[in-house]
Amino acid sequence: MSHSTAEAPQGDLSALISEHSGGEGPLLPILHAIQAAYGHIPQAAIPVIADALNLTKAEVHGVVTFYHDFREKPAGRHVIKLCRAEACQSVGGAELGERVLARLGLDWGGTTANGAVTVEPVYCLGLCACGPAAMVDGKVVGRVDDARMAKILTEAGA
Amino acid sequence: MKIYIPRDAAAKALGADEVASAVATEAAKRGLDVQIIRNGTRGMIWLEPLVEVDDARGRHAFGPVAPADVPALLDGKLESLGAVEDIPFFARQTRLTFARCGLIDPLSLSDYEAHGGLAGLRRALGMAPGEIVAEVTASGLRGRGGAGFPTGIKWKTVAEATADRKYIVCNADEGDSGTFADRMIMEGDPFTLIEGMAIAGVGTGATKGYVYIRSEYPDAIAVMEAAIRIARVSGLLGASVLGSGHPFDMEVRVGAGAYVCGEETSLLNSLEGKRGIVRAKPPLPALEGLFGKPTVVNNVLSLATVPVIFEKGAAHYAGFGLGRSKGTMPIQIAGNVKHGGLFETAFGMPLSDLVIDIAGGTASGRPVKAVQVGGPLGAYIPVSQFDTPFGYEEFDQKGGLIGHAGIVVFDDTADMLKMARFAMAFCAVESCGKCTPCRIGSVRGVETIDRIAAGDPAATVILTDLCDTMRDGSLCALGGFTPFPVMSALRHFPDDFARRKEAAE
Ligand SMILES: Cc1cc2nc3c(=O)[nH]c(=O)nc-3n(C[C@H](O)[C@H](O)[C@H](O)COP(=O)(O)O)c2cc1C
Ligand code: SF4
Numbered sequence: 001m002s003h004s005t006a007e008a009p010q011g012d013l014s015a016l017i018s019e020h021s022g023g024e025g026p027l028l029p030i031l032h033a034i035q036a037a038y039g040h041i042p043q044a045a046i047p048v049i050a051d052a053l054n055l056t057k058a059e060v061h062g063v064v065t066f067y068h069d070f071r072e073k074p075a076g077r078h079v080i081k082l083c084r085a086e087a088c089q090s091v092g093g094a095e096l097g098e099r100v101l102a103r104l105g106l107d108w109g110g111t112t113a114n115g116a117v118t119v120e121p122v123y124c125l126g127l128c129a130c131g132p133a134a135m136v137d138g139k140v141v142g143r144v145d146d147a148r149m150a151k152i153l154t155e156a157g158a
Numbered sequence: 159m160k161i162y163i164p165r166d167a168a169a170k171a172l173g174a175d176e177v178a179s180a181v182a183t184e185a186a187k188r189g190l191d192v193q194i195i196r197n198g199t200r201g202m203i204w205l206e207p208l209v210e211v212d213d214a215r216g217r218h219a220f221g222p223v224a225p226a227d228v229p230a231l232l233d234g235k236l237e238s239l240g241a242v243e244d245i246p247f248f249a250r251q252t253r254l255t256f257a258r259c260g261l262i263d264p265l266s267l268s269d270y271e272a273h274g275g276l277a278g279l280r281r282a283l284g285m286a287p288g289e290i291v292a293e294v295t296a297s298g299l300r301g302r303g304g305a306g307f308p309t310g311i312k313w314k315t316v317a318e319a320t321a322d323r324k325y326i327v328c329n330a331d332e333g334d335s336g337t338f339a340d341r342m343i344m345e346g347d348p349f350t351l352i353e354g355m356a357i358a359g360v361g362t363g364a365t366k367g368y369v370y371i372r373s374e375y376p377d378a379i380a381v382m383e384a385a386i387r388i389a390r391v392s393g394l395l396g397a398s399v400l401g402s403g404h405p406f407d408m409e410v411r412v413g414a415g416a417y418v419c420g421e422e423t424s425l426l427n428s429l430e431g432k433r434g435i436v437r438a439k440p441p442l443p444a445l446e447g448l449f450g451k452p453t454v455v456n457n458v459l460s461l462a463t464v465p466v467i468f469e470k471g472a473a474h475y476a477g478f479g480l481g482r483s484k485g486t487m488p489i490q491i492a493g494n495v496k497h498g499g500l501f502e503t504a505f506g507m508p509l510s511d512l513v514i515d516i517a518g519g520t521a522s523g524r525p526v527k528a529v530q531v532g533g534p535l536g537a538y539i540p541v542s543q544f545d546t547p548f549g550y551e552e553f554d555q556k557g558g559l560i561g562h563a564g565i566v567v568f569d570d571t572a573d574m575l576k577m578a579r580f581a582m583a584f585c586a587v588e589s590c591g592k593c594t595p596c597r598i599g600s601v602r603g604v605e606t607i608d609r610i611a612a613g614d615p616a617a618t619v620i621l622t623d624l625c626d627t628m629r630d631g632s633l634c635a636l637g638g639f640t641p642f643p644v645m646s647a648l649r650h651f652p653d654d655f656a657r658r659k660e661a662a663e
Contacts (some may be wrong), residue, residue, distance in 0.1 A: 021237065023409075024430075024449065025411075025429050025430040025431040025449075026427075026431060027431030027432075028411065028412070028413075028414060028428065028429075028431055029411070029412075030374075030414055031393065031414070032414070035379075047358035052542030053202035053431075062433055063431065063433055066416065066433040066434060067414035067415055067416050067434070068415035068416060069373055069413075069414040069415035070414060079632065084531055085335030085534070085584075086335040086493070086534060086566050086577070086580070087335045087336045087492045087493040087564075087566045088338060088565055089577070089580070090493035090494040090567060090568045090569070090572065091494050091521065091522075101647065105260050112211070120315070122374060122415075123333065123335065123417060123584065123588075124169070124332075124333060124334070124335045124337075124374065125374050125375075126167060126168075126332060126337070126340075126341040126342075126375060126378075127167065127171050127200070128335060128336045128337065128338055128490065128493065128498075128564065128566065129203035129204070129490070129491065129492045129493075129495065129498025130168050130171055130172055130203050130204075130206070130498070131492075133171065135374070138376055139170075140167050140168075140170055140171040140377070141171055142168060142172045143171075143172065148491075149635050150636070
């Protein structure tokens with residue numbers, strides 16, 4: 001999932017917005033589409049969305065910041081989400097997460113200096129009978145141990 | 159020869175895609191005529207990837223299968239588990255809601271119909287709306303999302319409301335740790351949910367449905383979207399449901415990583431494109447819901463159970479269960495457990511049967527210390543209460559809740575103070591911010607538990623007071639029920655809170 005992190009040319013953005021603005025309550029679908037295209041919600045998109053949906057910029061900004069999914073800055077080339085919820089904790093998920101962060105010298109949500117990997121927390125992937133669970137660039141991984149994680153990190157170029 | 163290899167996210171997380179491509183490659187190499195079907199999971203996650211080979215001798219299972227096992231599998235040299243139906247974990251279940259999950263090709267409508275699908279909807283289409291609602295009421299079905307509210311009563315309120323537009327909203331936000339049944343049925347038998355929503359539409363006069371699926375479930379989103387497209391093409395959805403003249407259509411909407419959006423009014427705000435702030439009730443969503451219109455908000459499992467109720471009759475469904483907990487519950491056994499997965503059974507089975515006999519105890523082999531039932535807002539239950547039968551009232555009496563029926567097992571290495579702290583921290587991260595006891599109280603809760611850990615004896619009293627305030631002063635169950643895991647941990651495992659004190663002294 002290597003995103004193009006370039007700022008949006010105005011035309012593309014308007015096209016994305018109008019593609020999703022026909023339905024009821026279109027703001028979340030629009031934000032998801034923009035994030036899928038650009039890897040984050042570019043600041044420049046807020047006034048364009050606000051204009052298209054007849055909302056204030058503050059309202060759009062408020063929605064973007066309410067939801068954990070929407071990023072205001074681009075992520076690394078690869079995104080690793082590690083489950084921090086109870087079922088994964090019962091099989092050592094918390095300790096695994098701490099070791100990953102320590103190895104990369106990151107906090108939750110941080111990106112490695114070479115821009116290769118962002119590590120984000122996630123609260124449940126529905127893989128609660130095969131934890132610790134992770135999602136690597138949208139792909140699910142179960143029973144993650146240190147060896148498996150080392151392989152994932154190497155492949156991602158962390 | 160047909161070979162079934164699950165497409166379920168848990169199976170994929172354990173290598174099912176790699177097994178599927180190995181089967182395709184090996185079969186081609188041998189010139190074998192193999193049809194690969196990507197089914198849902200049968201729910202025995204410790205056996206995933208669980209592959210079923212369907213040949214002249216019938217369907218027999220193998221698992222867990224690694225790509226390296228595939229040559230032996232095709233040579234008939236891999237040891238089989240026999241028929242899935244004979245594996246004890248499966249044989250002990252009563253599968254009503256999940257009858258087809260893992261059995262059929264999830265995206266084959268003809269397979270669906272061949273296994274009883276659409277029979278319920280056809281029956282419902284021959285009934286008056288009032289009769290449809292009465293049938294649901296008679297089944298005793300209660301909301302599977304957590305609160306256990308009678309589904310028929312909710313439908314009745316919407317059916318009797320007059321409006322130019324009504325909605326059916328399916329809550330597929332499934333945020334509770336330890337739960338995956340919604341995901342499993344959406345990936346394994348999506349037409350069941352579509353059928354249930356269509357029956358709800360016809361019964362209440364709603365013409366439009368939304369399935370709000372959490373973004374953490376990309377596989378479920380893909381399967382549901384594909385199933386809806388198929389349902390439209392074949393006339394199950396659209397201007398005239400199965401030619402009945404009733405219009406009903408639906409679409410998938412994707413959440414954005416907010417746990418609180420599983421709360422129904424927060425979910426409605428999110429669907430409307432707003433911040434997921436919880437709304438005060440009244441007005442009830444049934445009267446003023448999505449865009450102010452009468453709206454049924456039901457959990458995936460509630461709606462996905464409706465077809466079997468209509469297929470087999472309300473009395474058949476209500477014949478299972480215990481007291482006011484009627485029918486079956488798809489229980490999800492998770493965490494540190496030997497045999498984890500989905501176990502659908504009539505209400506009433508004691509926790510000990512589920513955790514010890516069926517799940518086989520912990521994966522680590524160490525003694526069980528506690529189980530958390532009902533997600534992050536559910537209580538930690540000690541082994542001494544394992545005789546509690548699985549039912550709404552029975553758990554309520556023990557100061558717990560069954561919620562969405564997830565059971566997370568912990569072994570004796572679990573630190574219950576840490577788990578209590580996590581519950582408060584989670585509430586702080588996910589609070590919608592509307593009320594002070596939840597927004598501020600949870601932050602204070604974390605600090606107070608840290609004080610207990612540091613050996614401050616007065617802090618336990620403060621924590622108890624704080625929990626009372628959160629319980630009494632919160633608008634929704636996020637702030638209101640976070641005290642359940644916290645106080646149950648404190649009450650049942652005082653040593654985990656006291657040891658710190660001694661260590662500090
Ligand atoms: C914080 C919070 C999270 C919730 N999460 C979910 C959820 O993920 N799925 C769900 O069906 N219900 C969830 N609920 C319950 C819903 O508010 C609501 O009761 C349910 O969707 C109604 O459907 P039902 O009657 O079919 O259970 C949650 C409630 C709260 C307070
Ligand atoms: S209890 Fe918490 S999540 Fe619920 S309405 Fe209040 S602040 Fe929002």
